[in-house]
Structure formats: C-alpha cells, structure tokens
Amino acid sequence: xxxxxxxxxxxxxxxxxxxxxxxxxxxxxxxxxxxxxxxxxxxxxxxxxxxxxxxxxxxxxxxxxxxxxxxxxxxxxxxxxxxxxxxxxxxxxxxxxxxxxxxxxxxxxxxxxxxxxxxxxxxxxxxxxx
Amino acid sequence: xxxxxxxxxxxxxxxxxxxxxxxxxxxxxxxxxxxxxxxxxxxxxxxxxxxxxxxxxxxxxxxxxxxxxxxxxxxxxxxxxxxxxxxxxxxxxxxxxxxxxxxxxxxxxxxxxxxxxxxxxxxxxxxxxx
DNA sequence: CCGCATCCCCAAAGATACTG
DNA sequence: CAGTATCTTTGGGGATGCGG
Numbered sequence: 001x002x003x004x005x006x007x008x009x010x011x012x013x014x015x016x017x018x019x020x021x022x023x024x025x026x027x028x029x030x031x032x033x034x035x036x037x038x039x040x041x042x043x044x045x046x047x048x049x050x051x052x053x054x055x056x057x058x059x060x061x062x063x064x065x066x067x068x069x070x071x072x073x074x075x076x077x078x079x080x081x082x083x084x085x086x087x088x089x090x091x092x093x094x095x096x097x098x099x100x101x102x103x104x105x106x107x108x109x110x111x112x113x114x115x116x117x118x119x120x121x122x123x124x125x126x127x128x129x130x
Numbered sequence: 131x132x133x134x135x136x137x138x139x140x141x142x143x144x145x146x147x148x149x150x151x152x153x154x155x156x157x158x159x160x161x162x163x164x165x166x167x168x169x170x171x172x173x174x175x176x177x178x179x180x181x182x183x184x185x186x187x188x189x190x191x192x193x194x195x196x197x198x199x200x201x202x203x204x205x206x207x208x209x210x211x212x213x214x215x216x217x218x219x220x221x222x223x224x225x226x227x228x229x230x231x232x233x234x235x236x237x238x239x240x241x242x243x244x245x246x247x248x249x250x251x252x253x254x255x256x257x258x259x260x
Numbered sequence: 261c262c263g264c265a266t267c268c269c270c271a272a273a274g275a276t277a278c279t280g
Numbered sequence: 281c282a283g284t285a286t287c288t289t290t291g292g293g294g295a296t297g298c299g300g
Contacts, residue, residue, distance in 0.1 A: 079300065104149075
C-alpha cells in the first residue's frame with residue numbers, strides 16, 4: 001500500500017478496497033457511531049435517533065454490519081419482540097476512527113459548505129444542481 | 131453529539147451527517163487516499179490506479195471532491211490537454227484519518243471477511259446472496 | 261406494537277462509445 | 281488526454297403490510 005508498484009494498481013492487492021467499499025454504505029458510519037454512543041440500543045430507538053433513515057434501510061444496514069462482525073444482534077424471544085444491538089470488540093476498535101472523522105467534520109464542515117456553495121455559483125448551477 | 135438529548139435526534143443538529151453523507155460517495159475515500167499518496171496525479175494516471183472505476187464515475191467523484199474544496203484541479207491550456215489533481219490543505223488534513231482507516235482495514239480485514247463468510251453459510255445463502 | 265419483508269421508484273454506479 | 285453522452289444496472293429509500 002505504498003505507491004504504484006508492480007501491476008500499476010494499488011487496488012487489486014488491496015483488501016482495503018473491500019472494507020472501504022463497505023462504508024460506501026451511506027449509513028454505516030453513523031449507525032456505528034450511534035450504537036457506540038448508546039452502548040446498547042434497540043431497533044426503534046435507533047430508528048428514532050436516525051429519523052431520516054427508513055426502517056428498511058436501517059434494517060439492511062444493521063444486517064450488513066452484523067455480517068461483517070462489527071455489531072452484535074441479540075434477539076429476545078418475547079412479545080412484544082425485543083432486539084438489542086451493540087458493538088462487538090472489532091466494532092469498538094473502529095469507533096475511535098469514526099469519532100475522529102466526526103471531529104474533522106465538525107471542524108471543517110463550514111469551510112466545505114462554503115466552498116461547495118461558491119463552486120455552485122461559479123459554475124453553471126443548472127448543470128451542477130442536485 | 132453526546133447522547134440523545136432535546137429532540138431525541140442526534141442528527142438534525144449534526145452537520146457531520148452531511149460530510150459523512152458526502153463520503154457515502156463510494157470512491158471518495160480511495161480517490162483522496164491515492165491522490166494523497168501520489169501528490170500530484172493526472173486523470174488517466176488515476177484511472178489506471180483505479181481500474182474498477184469507470185471514467186465517468188471517477189470524473190464525477192473528482193468534481194464532487196473539488197466542489198467540497200478537498201482537491202485542487204489545475205488545467206493546462208495545452209494540446210494534448212493536461213489536468214492535474216492534488217489535495218488542498220483541507221484535503222491533506224483528512225488524509226491521516228483515511229490512512230488510519232486503511233490501517234484498520236489491513237488489520238481487521240481477514241476477520242471481517244471470515245465473519246461475513248460464516249454469516250452467509252449460517253443464514254440462508256439464497257436470501258443473503260448478492 | 262416491534263422488527264422486519266415486499267413492492268416500487270429513482271438516483272447513483274457501471275459499461276461503452278465517442279469528441280474537443 | 282481528459283473527459284462527456286448515452287444506456288443499463290444496482291442499490292438506496294419511501295410506503296405499506298405482516299408475523300410474532
């Protein structure tokens with residue numbers, strides 16, 4: 001993972017790509033962060049904490065994170081049903097990095113927003129509109 | 131950004147969400163990382179370093195990063211055309227974090243992959259297949 | 261009532277071809 | 281060389297429904 005060597009591609013030998021790609025998942029980071037903050041969370045609790053994520057997407061995000069071994073899912077055979085989510089050890093180890101990212105965002109957010117705005121106005125807004 | 135307070139939602143007051151969402155962009159991190167490693171890169175160089183990204187997607191990723199002020203795009207009025215990409219200062223400030231993420235990935239990748247595999251076999255593969 | 265699953269839509273990713 | 285134009289595919293996201 002140094003420079004371009006051998007094949008000319010950093011990527012193919014780089015399993016990192018897979019993990020990074022996993023966080024291409026729009027809500028993965030935020031989900032991990034929130035579970036990390038809360039310690040133990042239930043599904044609807046999470047859902048309330050992340051209002052702009054539909055339960056369907058939240059569910060699939062959680063499933064992916066569980067599959068990757070980053071979170072633990074504990075189901076209680078009760079009525080009404082109860083499912084708890086918490087970070088695994090490996091998930092915990094990722095938490096500091098996410099926190100740093102969050103801090104970076106807090107620090108640089110304004111600048112990014114401003115720059116984005118300028119960029120919009122300098123270039124044709126019609127082409128760069130969302 | 132502590133626990134659930136006031137509104138019950140961490141997010142609405144959390145600009146972090148916006149930045150994170152920006153990196154929901156599948157290739158943003160890797161692109162930043164590679165540009166950071168290389169220092170100054172030209173488009174096709176990047177394209178060669180990231181073979182599984184189409185030029186269309188690469189182009190739009192670069193544009194987004196430029197709009198956010200994370201990379202600088204320098205165009206030379208030459209024939210053949212020449213465009214150079216490099217990190218801005220704010221982009222540089224993000225680089226250490228991405229490197230840490232990369233290291234984390236290198237360390238934990240195998241475990242994640244293994245866990246993912248087990249998860250697949252334990253649950254119905256037909257339902258969890260990509 | 262909780263934790264999803266199913267249906268459907270749309271934006272973003274991907275492949276391919278083609279220009280200034 | 282550095283992209284854009286065009287078309288197809290994938291997956292995020294809302295609405296709704298359903299089993300436990």
